[in-house]
Amino acid sequence: MSAPGPSPQLASRTRGERAEQHPADVQLVGVRKRFGGVVAVNDVSVEIPRGTIFSLLGPSGCGKTTTLRLVAGFEQPDAGEVYIRGARVTSMPPYRRDFSMVFQSYALFPHLTVAQNVAFGLRMRRVARGDRARGVDEALELVKLRALADRYPRQLSGGQQQRVALARAIVVKPAVLLLDEPLGALDKLLREEMQVELRSLQQRLGITAVFVTHDQEEALTLSDRVAVMRNGVIEQIGAPREIYDRPRNAFVASFLGASNFIDGVVVAREAASIVVETPGTRISVPGDKAAGERVRIAVRPERLRMARTDAHGLPATIRDIVYRGPVTHFYLDSASGPLLAYQQNARAGDWTIGDEVRCAWDADSAVVLDGARE
Amino acid sequence: MKAALSAGSMLRGTATTIAFALIVVPILIVVVAAFSPNDYFQFPPPGFSLRWFVEFFGLQTMRDAFVLSIELALASATIATILGTLAALFLARRHGAIAALLQSLFLAPLVFPTLILGVALLLLYKTIGMPVFPGLLLAHCIVGMPYGFRTVLASAQALDPALEEAGQSLGADPLRTLFLVTLPLIWPGVLSGWLFAFIVSFGELNTALFLTGPGVTTLPIEIFSYLQFTGSQLVIAAASSVQIALIVILVAVIERVVGIARITRAR
Amino acid sequence: MKSAWGWFLLAPPLVLALVFFVVPLVYLFWVSLHASSTSELYGAALTLRNYSDVLADSFYLTIVRRTLGVAAVILGLCLLIGYPVAYFVALLPVRRRMLAILLLLFPLMVSNVVRAYGWVSLLERRGVVNSTLRDLHLIDAPLDLLYTPSAVVIALMTILLPYMVISIANTLAALDRRYQEAAQALGASPLRTFLHVTLPLSTPGIASGTLLVFLLTLSAYVTITLLGGPRSKLLVSLIYDSVTAFQWPRAAALAFVLLALALAFTGLILALLRPGRVQGAGR
Numbered sequence: 001m002s003a004p005g006p007s008p009q010l011a012s013r014t015r016g017e018r019a020e021q022h023p024a025d026v027q028l029v030g031v032r033k034r035f036g037g038v039v040a041v042n043d044v045s046v047e048i049p050r051g052t053i054f055s056l057l058g059p060s061g062c063g064k065t066t067t068l069r070l071v072a073g074f075e076q077p078d079a080g081e082v083y084i085r086g087a088r089v090t091s092m093p094p095y096r097r098d099f100s101m102v103f104q105s106y107a108l109f110p111h112l113t114v115a116q117n118v119a120f121g122l123r124m125r126r127v128a129r130g131d132r133a134r135g136v137d138e139a140l141e142l143v144k145l146r147a148l149a150d151r152y153p154r155q156l157s158g159g160q161q162q163r164v165a166l167a168r169a170i171v172v173k174p175a176v177l178l179l180d181e182p183l184g185a186l187d188k189l190l191r192e193e194m195q196v197e198l199r200s201l202q203q204r205l206g207i208t209a210v211f212v213t214h215d216q217e218e219a220l221t222l223s224d225r226v227a228v229m230r231n232g233v234i235e236q237i238g239a240p241r242e243i244y245d246r247p248r249n250a251f252v253a254s255f256l257g258a259s260n261f262i263d264g265v266v267v268a269r270e271a272a273s274i275v276v277e278t279p280g281t282r283i284s285v286p287g288d289k290a291a292g293e294r295v296r297i298a299v300r301p302e303r304l305r306m307a308r309t310d311a312h313g314l315p316a317t318i319r320d321i322v323y324r325g326p327v328t329h330f331y332l333d334s335a336s337g338p339l340l341a342y343q344q345n346a347r348a349g350d351w352t353i354g355d356e357v358r359c360a361w362d363a364d365s366a367v368v369l370d371g372a373r374e
Numbered sequence: 375m376k377a378a379l380s381a382g383s384m385l386r387g388t389a390t391t392i393a394f395a396l397i398v399v400p401i402l403i404v405v406v407a408a409f410s411p412n413d414y415f416q417f418p419p420p421g422f423s424l425r426w427f428v429e430f431f432g433l434q435t436m437r438d439a440f441v442l443s444i445e446l447a448l449a450s451a452t453i454a455t456i457l458g459t460l461a462a463l464f465l466a467r468r469h470g471a472i473a474a475l476l477q478s479l480f481l482a483p484l485v486f487p488t489l490i491l492g493v494a495l496l497l498l499y500k501t502i503g504m505p506v507f508p509g510l511l512l513a514h515c516i517v518g519m520p521y522g523f524r525t526v527l528a529s530a531q532a533l534d535p536a537l538e539e540a541g542q543s544l545g546a547d548p549l550r551t552l553f554l555v556t557l558p559l560i561w562p563g564v565l566s567g568w569l570f571a572f573i574v575s576f577g578e579l580n581t582a583l584f585l586t587g588p589g590v591t592t593l594p595i596e597i598f599s600y601l602q603f604t605g606s607q608l609v610i611a612a613a614s615s616v617q618i619a620l621i622v623i624l625v626a627v628i629e630r631v632v633g634i635a636r637i638t639r640a641r
Numbered sequence: 642m643k644s645a646w647g648w649f650l651l652a653p654p655l656v657l658a659l660v661f662f663v664v665p666l667v668y669l670f671w672v673s674l675h676a677s678s679t680s681e682l683y684g685a686a687l688t689l690r691n692y693s694d695v696l697a698d699s700f701y702l703t704i705v706r707r708t709l710g711v712a713a714v715i716l717g718l719c720l721l722i723g724y725p726v727a728y729f730v731a732l733l734p735v736r737r738r739m740l741a742i743l744l745l746l747f748p749l750m751v752s753n754v755v756r757a758y759g760w761v762s763l764l765e766r767r768g769v770v771n772s773t774l775r776d777l778h779l780i781d782a783p784l785d786l787l788y789t790p791s792a793v794v795i796a797l798m799t800i801l802l803p804y805m806v807i808s809i810a811n812t813l814a815a816l817d818r819r820y821q822e823a824a825q826a827l828g829a830s831p832l833r834t835f836l837h838v839t840l841p842l843s844t845p846g847i848a849s850g851t852l853l854v855f856l857l858t859l860s861a862y863v864t865i866t867l868l869g870g871p872r873s874k875l876l877v878s879l880i881y882d883s884v885t886a887f888q889w890p891r892a893a894a895l896a897f898v899l900l901a902l903a904l905a906f907t908g909l910i911l912a913l914l915r916p917g918r919v920q921g922a923g924r
Contacts, residue, residue, distance in 0.1 A: 389722055398744070398748065404755060414767055460649075460651070461655070464650035464654075479662075485852065487899060490666075491666070493893070494668065497665065497668060497889060512657070515661070573750045577750065577751060579753055593752075597758065598754045614752075614755040617752055
């Protein structure tokens with residue numbers, strides 16, 4: 001499943017080069033895990049290069065958390081191998097593996113102070129008292145919580161607890177930092193702030209991190225690479241822009257935000273693109289498919305441009321207009337089914353419900369999906 | 375309608391008053407009687423005296439029984455709580471038929487007629503030649519184990535499983551995770567389990583009835599034999615009051631250390 | 642690794658429970674199937690005589706019937722008094738409810754021999770009841786209150802009553818008040834709300850209270866002996882007497898008759914009340 005997507009061979013090659021420069025800190029090879037009759041993780045193989053953030057993104061029950069717990073060693077795989085910094089750790093218990101983790105519930109020890117919580121991992125590694133105190137100080141400085149070192153977790157706000165959990169995890173300088181929905185319990189504003197902070201901290205320290213989330217915006221903001229998972233299988237791996245702009249199938253396209261799907265039949269092949277006949281019009285899309293094949297095309301709503309009926313494009317009628325502040329959402333009906341368009345700077349009176357329009361987009365904004373119908 | 379309602383609440387109030395009186399009066403009577411100056415208990419008491427307490431501690435058999443009961447309760451509560459804690463930690467995160475079976479096994483002595491356990495153990499001990507004190511100690515461990523097991527199980531199941539995983543993720547092996555993370559957090563459960571096991575052992579009759587021997591007798595059994603063979607004398611009231619006083623102190627300790635809510639939930 | 646740790650936790654308590662709980666009971670059952678012996682603990686021959694003797698002998702049957710009768714009366718009284726008390730306690734505000742339950746719990750921690758002695762000193766010929774009645778000139782000669790079946794019933798009932806009250810009160814207190822409100826909103830009178838909603842929802846508490854009271858009645862040897870005297874023997878007294886007479890197979894068989902009664906009653910209560918049906922309805 002880690003094979004590159006249809007068009008971005010280029011991107012995959014650059015990835016390969018990067019992987020050579022920086023050896024993989026985490027590697028999963030053909031990992032499988034089932035719980036009773038349910039396959040939680042099915043033949044997953046990934047490589048996570050040093051110093052990058054890798055996100056596992058998917059709906060609940062897709063196997064992303066199980067994958068993370070397989071790296072940690074809280075679960076043992078039924079098949080496959082797990083490597084951390086090149087060492088095979090598949091059958092090694094968690095406490096011998098070189099990682100640390102930020103838990104969804106933070107799991108701060110309630111009977112220990114902030115400083116004692118942060119010192120815990122250093123204590124386990126038998127770091128001398130003086131070095132330990134210095135390490136704790138530095139880590140708390142990084143998350144700007146030195147002033148609260150002697151408080152107990154229950155005396156802190158959610159955001160502060162989150163930072164302590166982060167400090168506790170980075171102070172041991174792990175080969176890989178695992179984060180299990182670490183921002184899930186925070187409110188939206190704080191979450192966005194922490195995303196930026198987490199990213200800058202990770203880059204400053206050069207940490208390798210695996211990040212589990214069900215929030216696609218979070219994955220796109222934070223990650224160097226994202227793996228979209230469903231039913232225990234990785235549907236697509238790539239850089240955020242790549243999986244957003246060039247989703248391989250309808251699931252990836254719709255999980256990462258809204259998408260318009262247009263069905264049609266290939267009528268002609270050109271140099272690097274194909275021409276697709278749809279109920280409303282003919283569309284040229286980058287891709288390589290045989291003539292006569294039925295295909296599904298995806299176009300992001302923000303790439304859809306609306307023009308007056310004299311322009312070229314897919315004919316549609318405005319069914320509804322929803323004003324959302326920075327953008328306006330247009331709900332359209334077309335011969336290819338309902339469409340959605342986002343427009344910035346749309347002024348009141350530009351368009352009204354019932355208007356006939358033509359929808360168009362740049363040729364490279366459209367993507368041909370795998371598996372014609374889902 | 376209104377009449378029915380108030381009749382109902384009057385009935386409940388009356389029943390409650392009578393019930394509490396019936397439950398508490400026999401215990402109060404014993405305490406009051408223990409301070410009698412007379413040879414026989416008179417109500418209301420004509421005065422106040424500690425002579426029966428002096429007599430209680432003066433009787434070698436009573437004193438020995440009291441000391442033995444305390445030693446027995448200390449030892450059996452400690453062993454029972456350690457073992458109950460181990461069992462609870464094992465079962466806290468396990469489900470399924472075997473886990474359910476084990477849980478019933480560890481809780482069984484709570485409802486099992488302990489008199490029969492006493493008979494069965496005496497028979498076993500006679501067959502294998504078990505000395506009196508260790509035999510009694512093991513019996514009280516069996517009887518006390520469910521208390522530690524139950525309170526620790528409740529505490530352990532209420533614990534966020536991520537806390538133990540966090541310990542392991544930071545490099546603590548299972549034993550260090552147990553001592554540095556789990557035990558400090560379930561400590562109130564362990565402590566209240568221990569106190570219950572102590573109290574139960576201290577007042578236990580049904581196995582001790584069979585398993586005590588000449589010179590190795592617990593206070594409740596000594597009181598029982600005294601009542602049966604010497605008759606109801608006020609030294610028994612003093613012995614009983616000592617029993618009651620110790621329990622009052624222990625309950626106060628539990629209340630101070632772990633709070634009233636844990637006591638009322640533990641049974 | 643994980644399983645080694647598991648065994649480290651499980652092995653000590655499991656070994657204790659098996660060796661000193663399960664094994665002695667199996668051994669006791671084995672002995673109950675043997676003839677008695679004057680020189681050994683039990684004879685060599687396998688036999689069912691011990692059981693057939695108990696079931697055929699009218700003396701034993703009388704005692705079994707008396708045991709069940711006493712247990713039934715105690716149980717009935719505990720339910721009759723315990724339910725309204727539990728209801729009262731359950732309706733108290735949290736803090737006062739806990740205090741009430743603590744007050745009920747405390748007597749359970751005091752040894753039964755002490756509580757039985759309390760009743761002895763109330764009921765004996767020179768006891769508090771007789772002397773008070775005499776002071777009030779209601780009686781001339783002391784009444785023989787002690788060493789009667791009624792003394793056993795009253796003492797044992799009050800000793801065990803807290804179990805019933807606490808079991809039911811905890812269930813009632815955990816009940817979601819909205820069930821009752823829903824019933825009343827549907828037009829049920831307070832009485833019908835109680836009969837059709839509250840009472841059925843409190844069956845788990847009733848069941849556990851009933852089982853505790855019944856099982857503890859069966860093995861309350863000390864209370865029965867101190868208050869019943871030699872004339873009011875129950876099944877446990879016979880077990881004790883057989884042990885002191887070194888009739889091990891007989892004692893073992895009587896013990897299993899008692900266990901069978903306990904088991905049958907437990908099955909009956911669970912079948913009748915089916916507490917599992919509404920278990921956890923309050924949460």
